[in-house]
Amino acid sequence: MSGAAxxxxxxxxxxxxxFLGAAKAAGATVNHHVHPLTGPSGETLATDVARFGxxxxxxxxxxxxxxxxxxxYCGSGIQTAFLTEGFAKDLPAGTAVVFIHAIxxxxxxxNRRVNEDNVDLNRNFLDHSKPHPExxxxEELADAINPPDLSPETMAASRARLKAYADEHGAAAMQHALSAGQYTHANGVQYGGREPVWSNRTLRRIIREEMGNAERVIFVDIHTGLGARxxxxxxxVEPETSGAYERMRRWWxxxxxxxVGGASVSSHVPGSIPVxxxxxxxxxxxxxxxLEFGTVPIREVTVALQSDNWLHQNxxxxxxxxxxxxRLIRDAFYVDADDWKEMVTAQTRDICRAALRGLQD
Structure with a gap:
């Protein structure tokens, strides 16, 4: 195996x-934020931070x-490639690069998209003292989105119900219902939680510790599952009239x-990390x-999410x-093929190099 793969x-x-081996070899300053739970083999879980600058x-x-x-799986591979390649060597004065591994x-x-509380972290960054978004x-489709079993008959009925909704209300409304998040079904998919979860609190601490002195910050969060392979x-997540959008278009x-305007492969999501x-x-x-990379057709992603949610309620x-x-959920969000790994690494490299240049504007 060679190249990015x-x-x-x-x-x-x-x-x-x-990741940690590459960070050490590259001379990074590394901090570990250890999770209170363990992995399937009893291994330590942590959000690890590698800093340069x-x-x-x-x-x-x-x-x-x-x-x-x-x-x-995708983001970690890209981060490890960058560390090994020396991406953060010879930084401009007053500039730092911070890799945040496994948020x-x-x-x-x-092998879950959600956390230990069945919370979708990218729906959790909002003010939980206020009424949650509806x-x-x-609500109308909850039974179809979260089927009671995975039998062919039940899954076919689920698909039919979702298709009928899309036919009546449009594809955008269907995507919003499925993916914009919800705060009422704690055992359902896309649940945003009712309080800040461990990863929310930990990321906020990392931001304060690693970026608290900064005047300009760019954060590239690597995601998968939407769009073409x-x-x-x-x-x-800002409107096209915003300064953030203008900068992003200028750089990328x-x-x-x-x-906000519906042009993205993603619905507008409350409580996402940029907040x-x-x-x-x-x-x-x-x-x-x-930074979102496509994997498999959206229908396969939806079935994987439904199956994973059913599994963890059973x-x-x-x-x-x-x-x-x-395996189903992993394959929906990680294409274990060399050409895909090369594609996502090369694109992220271009994005992050442009970001470093943009910081010097």
Whole structure:
């Protein structure tokens, strides 16, 4: 195995070991934020941070992986490739690069998109003291989105119900119902939680510790599961009239799309990670986006999410279908093929090099 593919792993434990080894070899300053739970083999779970550049850097580029757990196979491989290649060598004065590995280590280790509380972390960064956003489409379709079993008959009925909704209300409404998040069904997919979860609190601490002195911050959060196979889109959660969107388009061109106007492959999602950065870095110039790579057709992604959710309401790892569904969910968010790994690594490299140049504007 050669090229970028050699840096990708087959388990969270292997990915963490490779990341930490590459960070040490590259001379990074490394900090570990250890999770209170353990992995399937009893291994330590942690969000690990590798830093390059002075503590008082006024310009910081952050590169994140594993916000959605199992999507960390992609992001971790890219981060490890960058560390090995010397991406952060010879930085401009006053500039730092911060790699945040496995933001949701539990989901990564257990092959889940969600965390230990069944919470989708990218729906959790909001003010939980206020009323949570409503998702009427999800409420209407909850039984179809979260089927009681995975029999062919039940799954066919689920598909038919979802298709009927899309035919009546449109594809955008269907996607919003499925993916915009919900705060009423704690055992359902796309649950945003009712309080800040461990990964939320930990990421906020990392931002304060690693970026607190910065005047300008760019954060690239690597995601998978939406779009054409291997194609990258930089998702902006700000409107097209915003400064953040203008900067992103200037640096990265027409791969940037805003969720606000409906141009993105993603629905507009409340409580996503960019909110966290703007809250923790008030008064600073913050440009935060999700770099999304396509994997398999969206229908396969939906079935994988439904199957994973059913599994963890029905015994989890003890269920006889656990291994099969674990492979299904991983394959939906990680294409274990050399050409795909080369594609996502090359695109992220271009994005992050442009980000470093953008910090010097």
């Amino acid at each position: 050699q840096y990708f792993s087959q388990s969270y434990g292997e990915a963490r070991q490779r 002075p503590r008082d850097a006024t310009r910081v580029l952050g590169i994140g992986s594993g916000t959605h757990g199992v999507e960390g 949701n280590p539990y989901g990564f280790a257990w 998702n009427p489409g999800y 291997g194609a990258g889109e930089m998702i902006c 061109g027409d791969i940037v799309h805003s969720t 966290c950065f703007t809250e923790e870095l008030k008064g600073r110039e913050v440009t935060s986006g999700g 015994g989890g790892a003890a269920n006889p279908h656990a291994a099969e569904i674990g």
